[in-house]
Amino acid sequence: MSEQSDARTRFLRLHDMLRMRICLLDYPPGTRLSEEALATEFGTSRTPLRRVLARLEDEGLVVSQHGVGNIVTDIDPGEMARTYDLRRELAGLVGRLSPVPITDEIIAKASGFLDQGLALLEQPDIRALAHLNMVYFHFGTSLTLNEALREMSERLYYRTARIWLTVTPHLNLVDETAIFVSELRDSLSALQARDGQAAADIRRAHISLCIARMNAVKG
């Protein structure tokens, strides 16, 4: 009873895969995505694939140019900074608009994220760190029942996810991992106190700090 039509399931799967590849920089900005090549890889024709690319274009991750190709968008630092400003505010709102009651199950999940983060401290890996950050972000948005807030937060997250991966190599990977682990630790503490607002504020504060670190790199 997956209640999803086959076409929609495939659409969501392809969209997820391509978005992930873009956000993990498998397709760096400027990459030309050939519809024909992708259609061949996924075993479909161009038509369903164009539906996926259309959505990625609406999300601002690619731009389609007639006669040229589907080009992975570049990142304008100023716009990304403003997008981060909004993400920071939305992160705080998660604790105020329709917050979910904190259950033992939620705490267990947060604890699991901390374990994975600690494992990454032993064996740093920027790609694994980015992936864990993504999963943890979805966990964060799941703490509100406000569907629109979840959707907008995720939309903005995927638009800014690449900038962090671009900047991190210039920082110290071990340091960044440690900072992320401390966020996971603080977040777990707040949740254990059954204080969802505090947990949201912690995520908000870490976005602020992330903005500051990236500004320091730029300057």
Place this chain on the structure above:
Amino acid sequence: MSEQSDARTRFLRLHDMLRMRICLLDYPPGTRLSEEALATEFGTSRTPLRRVLARLEDEGLVVSQHGVGNIVTDIDPGEMARTYDLRRELAGLVGRLSPVPITDEIIAKASGFLDQGLALLEQPDIRALAHLNMVYFHFGTSLTLNEALREMSERLYYRTARIWLTVTPHLNLVDETAIFVSELRDSLSALQARDGQAAADIRRAHISLCIARMNAVKG
């Protein structure tokens, strides 16, 4: 030098027209939009039109069902209430995140909106009121330079625009017009004082009051 390709221009025009029809209830919730009929009306084939419908589906205004049709979505009151909660917060943020300096030109626009509102008081018209509200909303979002904030605000606006039109007939049209005019008047005063934050707070407050009025109807 409109710098837009022909295909993109047509896409934007069709998207705007269909979105307007949905939000003004020309296509009430549950309406089945036939791709063939719309393609004939606009003088294209189904292919470009499906690109438009795909975006409307991503925006949550229609759902496409294989073998059935493209159906205008219904409105869940609870979700709409939560969406309004977020819209209220975003309206306040417009005054804090990258606000634009208030120029004479901006004040002139606000003054023009007030004139149009006053004209509507003389000759009430729910459709004209809804249209003026839409134009004024875009004016409001133009007061921030934060592109993401503008985009998310507009996305949420179009998702909730219909609920207001659905509820207003149960209220008094003249009263609603008068309330809107007072918002325009307050907004103009704040802008004349060169206080963009105050103008944003006024719009925020009016969203709060609108939520309260709609809750009163429901209860």
Place this chain on the structure above:
DNA sequence: CTGATCAAATTTGTGCACATCTTGACCATT
């Protein structure tokens, strides 16, 4: 009259052929 069953009609999804546009290479001219 009621219920089920099936076929026809209608609608969206897919694949393909072709139109349109961009780019770059090649070549003739100055």
Place this chain on the structure above:
DNA sequence: AATGGTCAAGATGTGCACAAATTTGATCAG
């Protein structure tokens, strides 16, 4: 050698024919 034009190659955009899915109505058995 520099420059301008022309053309071919390759990419996305469009239109059409068909596949797949759903609904509807007719038809027939009970």
